[in-house]
Amino acid sequence: GAVVSQHPSRVICKSGTSVKIECRSLDFQATTMFWYRQFPKQSLMLMATSNEGSKATYEQGVEKDKFLINHASLTLSTLTVTSAHPEDSSFYICSARPGNYEQYFGPGTRLTVT
Amino acid sequence: AQSVTQLGSHVSVSEGALVLLRCNYSSSVPPYLFWYVQYPNQGLQLLLKYTSAATLVKGINGFEAEFKKSETSFHLTKPSAHMSDAAEYFCAVTRGSGTASKLTFGTGTRLQVTL
Numbered sequence: 001g002a003v004v005s006q007h008p009s010r011v012i013c014k015s016g017t018s019v020k021i022e023c024r025s026l027d028f029q030a031t032t033m034f035w036y037r038q039f040p041k042q043s044l045m046l047m048a049t050s051n052e053g054s055k056a057t058y059e060q061g062v063e064k065d066k067f068l069i070n071h072a073s074l075t076l077s078t079l080t081v082t083s084a085h086p087e088d089s090s091f092y093i094c095s096a097r098p099g100n101y102e103q104y105f106g107p108g109t110r111l112t113v114t
Numbered sequence: 115a116q117s118v119t120q121l122g123s124h125v126s127v128s129e130g131a132l133v134l135l136r137c138n139y140s141s142s143v144p145p146y147l148f149w150y151v152q153y154p155n156q157g158l159q160l161l162l163k164y165t166s167a168a169t170l171v172k173g174i175n176g177f178e179a180e181f182k183k184s185e186t187s188f189h190l191t192k193p194s195a196h197m198s199d200a201a202e203y204f205c206a207v208t209r210g211s212g213t214a215s216k217l218t219f220g221t222g223t224r225l226q227v228t229l
Contacts, residue, residue, distance in 0.1 A: 043219045105157040
């Protein structure tokens, strides 16, 4: 149980385009989902917290207009990287939380912007 | 503010040897603590968690961790390393409470297992 999927697993896009990443909780409902970014050989950096039906809460320094988050249902959250640039290339990981504290992580999406 | 410090960004052990990955926490309230493992190009998998019950927590794959309040530590151990244990390990602590809680991760420790 407690499986979280992400799609796509890898994506390559051209600079200036937008790309959407989906995060789904497959066997549970998640009131809260989180989006993280991980640079090579570094830790996870929390980007934003999304709650179903409300606006996402972004961490300090994260551009909300660049990283659009939509938590449309209790099993789906999407992250859209708008007007992507090479510096946005990274490993993006989502997690879903059914209760108060334990998070279940997706397998990650590697974004490469050329 | 809650935070964790992982001592040693890289640990190398021989197969069959004891694994010890260190994590110290800083928290103004009783913390919830977690250890996660990450294999290359994958997400995080929960190894074990401490949520103020038993101080010795047993997890998956033979790992365990002991919560020591006096030392503010939550070190991860495994009696005998296996080649498949080679991965990145992250210690994490919750910040905030209830539905507002979030995870703060340590910088990670890469475990190398040699023959």
